[in-house]
Amino acid sequence: MLSLAKSNTTAAGRKYVVRTMAFMGGYTAVNVAAIFGAFDEIIGKPVAWALALAVAAPVAGQIWATLSLMRESDEYVRAVVAKQFIIAAGLAMALATAWGFGESYAGAYHVPAWMIYPLFWACFGLIAPFVRGSSR
Numbered sequence: 832m833l834s835l836a837k838s839n840t841t842a843a844g845r846k847y848v849v850r851t852m853a854f855m856g857g858y859t860a861v862n863v864a865a866i867f868g869a870f871d872e873i874i875g876k877p878v879a880w881a882l883a884l885a886v887a888a889p890v891a892g893q894i895w896a897t898l899s900l901m902r903e904s905d906e907y908v909r910a911v912v913a914k915q916f917i918i919a920a921g922l923a924m925a926l927a928t929a930w931g932f933g934e935s936y937a938g939a940y941h942v943p944a945w946m947i948y949p950l951f952w953a954c955f956g957l958i959a960p961f962v963r964g965s966s967r
Contacts, residue, residue, distance in 0.1 A: 850896035
Protein backbone atom coordinates (compact mmCIF):
# COMPACT_ATOMS: atom_id res chain seq x y z
CA MET A 832 0.00 0.00 0.00
CA LEU A 833 2.80 2.43 0.70
CA SER A 834 4.48 1.84 -2.62
CA LEU A 835 5.49 5.03 -4.35
CA ALA A 836 5.77 3.14 -7.62
CA LYS A 837 3.50 3.45 -10.66
CA SER A 838 0.87 1.17 -9.10
CA ASN A 839 -0.05 3.94 -6.66
CA THR A 840 -1.03 6.58 -9.20
CA THR A 841 -4.66 7.01 -8.21
CA ALA A 842 -5.64 10.13 -6.29
CA ALA A 843 -6.80 7.97 -3.37
CA GLY A 844 -3.48 6.11 -3.34
CA ARG A 845 -1.45 9.32 -3.37
CA LYS A 846 -3.54 10.80 -0.54
CA TYR A 847 -3.06 7.60 1.45
CA VAL A 848 0.73 7.79 1.07
CA VAL A 849 0.81 11.47 2.12
CA ARG A 850 -1.49 10.86 5.10
CA THR A 851 0.47 7.81 6.19
CA MET A 852 3.80 9.63 5.96
CA ALA A 853 2.40 12.57 7.96
CA PHE A 854 0.89 10.45 10.73
CA MET A 855 3.81 8.06 10.99
CA GLY A 856 6.24 10.99 10.91
CA GLY A 857 4.61 12.38 14.04
CA TYR A 858 4.45 8.94 15.64
CA THR A 859 8.14 8.36 14.94
CA ALA A 860 9.19 11.81 16.14
CA VAL A 861 7.47 11.45 19.52
CA ASN A 862 8.78 7.92 20.04
CA VAL A 863 12.35 8.81 19.06
CA ALA A 864 12.24 11.76 21.45
CA ALA A 865 10.98 9.44 24.21
CA ILE A 866 13.68 6.85 23.48
CA PHE A 867 16.35 9.53 23.81
CA GLY A 868 14.96 10.70 27.15
CA ALA A 869 13.10 13.87 26.21
CA PHE A 870 10.20 12.91 28.45
CA ASP A 871 11.99 11.08 31.27
CA GLU A 872 11.03 13.69 33.86
CA ILE A 873 7.29 13.16 33.32
CA ILE A 874 7.20 9.34 33.21
CA GLY A 875 4.99 8.02 36.00
CA LYS A 876 3.29 11.36 36.60
CA PRO A 877 -0.27 12.25 35.59
CA VAL A 878 1.02 14.59 32.87
CA ALA A 879 2.50 11.53 31.12
CA TRP A 880 -1.04 10.75 29.93
CA ALA A 881 -0.60 13.65 27.52
CA LEU A 882 2.45 11.87 26.10
CA ALA A 883 0.49 8.61 25.83
CA LEU A 884 -2.30 10.41 23.96
CA ALA A 885 0.23 12.20 21.73
CA VAL A 886 1.63 8.84 20.65
CA ALA A 887 -1.83 7.28 20.25
CA ALA A 888 -3.22 10.14 18.11
CA PRO A 889 -1.18 9.28 14.98
CA VAL A 890 -2.28 5.65 15.37
CA ALA A 891 -5.90 6.78 15.17
CA GLY A 892 -4.93 8.99 12.25
CA GLN A 893 -3.38 6.07 10.39
CA ILE A 894 -6.53 4.02 10.85
CA TRP A 895 -8.52 7.00 9.51
CA ALA A 896 -6.13 7.21 6.53
CA THR A 897 -6.76 3.55 5.72
CA LEU A 898 -10.52 3.94 6.05
CA SER A 899 -10.31 7.03 3.82
CA LEU A 900 -8.40 5.00 1.24
CA MET A 901 -11.27 2.52 1.24
CA ARG A 902 -13.88 5.27 0.94
CA GLU A 903 -12.06 7.13 -1.86
CA SER A 904 -11.05 4.09 -3.95
CA ASP A 905 -12.91 2.14 -6.59
CA GLU A 906 -14.96 -0.87 -5.57
CA TYR A 907 -12.19 -3.40 -6.25
CA VAL A 908 -9.56 -1.65 -4.10
CA ARG A 909 -12.20 -0.93 -1.46
CA ALA A 910 -13.15 -4.61 -1.29
CA VAL A 911 -9.55 -5.86 -1.17
CA VAL A 912 -8.43 -3.38 1.50
CA ALA A 913 -11.58 -3.95 3.56
CA LYS A 914 -11.13 -7.72 3.42
CA GLN A 915 -7.46 -7.37 4.37
CA PHE A 916 -8.35 -4.98 7.21
CA ILE A 917 -11.01 -7.30 8.64
CA ILE A 918 -8.89 -10.46 8.41
CA ALA A 919 -5.82 -8.70 9.86
CA ALA A 920 -7.86 -7.28 12.75
CA GLY A 921 -9.36 -10.67 13.53
CA LEU A 922 -6.02 -12.44 13.32
CA ALA A 923 -4.27 -9.81 15.47
CA MET A 924 -7.03 -9.99 18.11
CA ALA A 925 -6.91 -13.81 18.13
CA LEU A 926 -3.12 -13.83 18.52
CA ALA A 927 -3.20 -11.15 21.23
CA THR A 928 -5.93 -13.01 23.10
CA ALA A 929 -4.03 -16.31 22.90
CA TRP A 930 -0.89 -14.60 24.17
CA GLY A 931 -2.85 -12.90 26.97
CA PHE A 932 -4.19 -16.24 28.14
CA GLY A 933 -0.65 -17.58 27.89
CA GLU A 934 0.42 -14.81 30.26
CA SER A 935 -2.44 -15.61 32.64
CA TYR A 936 -2.21 -19.39 32.64
CA ALA A 937 1.19 -20.45 31.29
CA GLY A 938 3.50 -17.78 32.66
CA ALA A 939 4.30 -16.31 29.23
CA TYR A 940 6.35 -13.13 29.12
CA HIS A 941 4.23 -9.95 29.37
CA VAL A 942 3.78 -8.05 26.12
CA PRO A 943 2.56 -4.43 26.32
CA ALA A 944 -0.95 -3.83 24.96
CA TRP A 945 0.31 -1.27 22.41
CA MET A 946 1.96 -4.14 20.52
CA ILE A 947 -1.47 -4.92 19.00
CA TYR A 948 -0.89 -2.03 16.56
CA PRO A 949 2.34 -3.33 14.97
CA LEU A 950 0.90 -6.85 15.16
CA PHE A 951 -2.15 -5.70 13.20
CA TRP A 952 0.00 -4.13 10.46
CA ALA A 953 2.24 -7.20 10.35
CA CYS A 954 -0.86 -9.36 9.84
CA PHE A 955 -2.17 -6.87 7.26
CA GLY A 956 1.03 -7.20 5.25
CA LEU A 957 1.43 -10.96 5.66
CA ILE A 958 -2.08 -11.78 4.45
CA ALA A 959 -1.98 -9.33 1.52
CA PRO A 960 -0.79 -11.84 -1.10
CA PHE A 961 -3.48 -14.30 -0.07
CA VAL A 962 -6.32 -11.76 -0.06
CA ARG A 963 -5.37 -10.26 -3.41
CA GLY A 964 -5.03 -13.71 -4.93
CA SER A 965 -8.39 -14.94 -3.70
CA SER A 966 -11.43 -14.62 -5.90
CA ARG A 967 -14.00 -14.99 -3.13
